[in-house]
Amino acid sequence: MGLQVMPSENPLVLDQEDKVLQIFPRPPILTSFQAGWDGVVMGYMCQPPYEVPEMFSPRWHSIAIFTHGNYAIHANRKLDGRFHRDAVVGGDIVIVPANVSTQVSWEAEGDFILIALEKSTFASAVDENSEEVVIIPQFATPDPLVFQIGLALQKILASDQKNRLYAETMANTLSVHLLQYYSARKPTLREYAGGLSKRKLQQVVDYINDDLDRDLGLAELAAVVQMSPHYFCHLFKKSTGLTPHQYVIRCRVERAKALILEGKLAIADIAYKVGFANQSHLNRHFKRLLGVTPKQLLQK
Incomplete structure (x- = not known):
């Protein structure tokens, strides 16, 4: 029983x-x-x-x-x-x-x-x-x-x-x-042929690059261009080919690459500076996107 x-x-x-x-x-x-x-x-x-x-x-x-x-x-x-x-x-x-x-x-x-x-x-x-x-x-x-x-x-x-x-x-x-x-009244999801306007896309890109070290949020980015998160994600991907999360990771890797080549900071410090949780987090995305680890980049 x-x-x-x-x-x-x-x-x-x-x-x-x-x-x-x-x-x-x-x-x-x-x-x-x-x-x-x-x-x-x-x-x-x-x-x-x-x-x-x-x-x-x-x-x-x-x-x-x-x-x-x-x-x-x-x-x-x-x-x-x-x-x-x-x-x-x-x-x-x-x-x-x-x-x-x-x-x-x-x-x-x-x-x-x-x-x-x-x-x-x-x-x-x-x-x-x-x-x-x-x-x-x-x-x-x-x-x-x-x-x-x-x-x-x-x-x-x-x-x-x-x-x-x-x-x-x-x-x-x-x-x-x-x-x-699972709702009593289905929402009407609008479809958009294009992406974000050039001005709005630049606003979001500038915001991301100015705050790469922070743990950015979706509603926060959508608010930059005064959109709901759903439509923002849809239009952002239309414009860039990437989700906002994928784009932010790519920006962090590119910023890290530039700082590594400058040679002024340790790789672990660079990881935190560009918004990764730790060096291994940076290493994984760096290798995935660029084909080499940060240390291998320095050895080239």
């Missing part, structure tokens, strides 16, 4: 990041709490059989992404007043919109990723009003794209690299996907 979901008269209100830690018996393996990501919070954890209390969040839409493999873990779930017994396998997701209560118990140990998207950031991905967006709750359902986004975010958290722009780009892709496939 599995754990049974018990009703609660006073649901737990998840309005602060650290409250998530109070729900589960074990601490998370990874979290983004210290990563500085804007509008998205992520945790990766492995939990034993357990029952969490009834809860809801006024701030976040949450997505659970199950990564335990192809075997089923049975869970008794209450979601938006409906009860369901899920047989959850790896690759399944559960969507709990903001202000929707949920409660769950599960019968075997398993690992999963939790992603929480801030309501306002989520809606602004495609210039939607956050109060008009209605996300439909989902019991366990497979979604390969959301699964891959979760794994990508888990990987960059584990790598301990400066990764805010990449993480926020992934979160934006996730937001647009959820709006397209």
